[in-house]
Amino acid sequence: MSERARLGLFLGAATGMAVLLAWGMAGLPAFGAFHGAYALLIDHVVVAQRHATDAVTAVNFDYRGLDTLGEEFILFTSVVGLAVLLREQRSERERPPARAGEEHRFQGASCALRTLTLLLVGPLVVLALYVDSHGALTPGGGFQGGVLGAAALLLVFLGGGYLTMRRLSPHRLVELAEAGGAAGYGMIGVGGIVFAGAFLKNFLGYGTAGELISAGTIPLLSMAVAAEVSGAFVLLWSEFLDQALIVRRG
């Protein structure tokens, strides 16, 4: 195709795109205006119905708990797929450490960086557990807390070394957390069928709104998601770290 024809094609397509975009933008509601009835309704009834003070978590783990189940299995299958893709190939082998007993260390980690990361590991674990457990009360929940917990292990890698991180999170334990979290979510859902007559329906007492143990199955589902997400992210990073630090083409 000649340059002229390409330019003509681009100009035609760009004009059409600009017209459609302007047309679409002109029909948008005003900034901040919202016409959905569902969110307003949930806002009004959530504390009375579910005894959860964070409406978003109540929607995620109760009203639309089935959607979260789907999302969880999307993460699960994609991480399993990645682990299969990045497994050690026949033509690859492990890179031996340069000196005996030496760790595959993060190159260029200064003393200050190592001290700072080690100081941050503890608070980050506490924050992760707090966000996990207070999902029904304050913003946060299983997903956010789970990624925070996995990030704490990543700090161990930055501050200590890769093998220290692997010792703290053995492969089997990580896989168990991922699979157990995913299965646990499904099992709590099945518990809904057994005890309350519908999949993922709450079958526990709601308790007092605002207390740590309240909102029925929401905290349990949140913890299951936390285990699954932590496991998934640690597995993801371990596979990438294996590839970057240890495996070499033989």
Next chain:
Amino acid sequence: MRELQAALFALLALGGLAVVLTRDPLRQALVVGVYGLLLALLFFALQAPDVALSQIVVCTVAVPVMILLALAKIHGGEHDEEDRKSSPEGEPR
């Protein structure tokens, strides 16, 4: 509040441009982390703290780490090739 939101929208437009205009992938990984943090601030200003929390951890920790590790693997692979070329027998070590 409206002013804060408008300022963040403008900053995000600039940030997106900065990500695209950074050509070195290593720097790009860091710039995209900063962009993600700005996006989290916008979600916070729009009163969506749940989404902001997810955004902070995913876009400033998880994604840059994966990009950096992928880059490390690519560069490590190049070193392997160099090793093979420089070893006297031409055999992989």
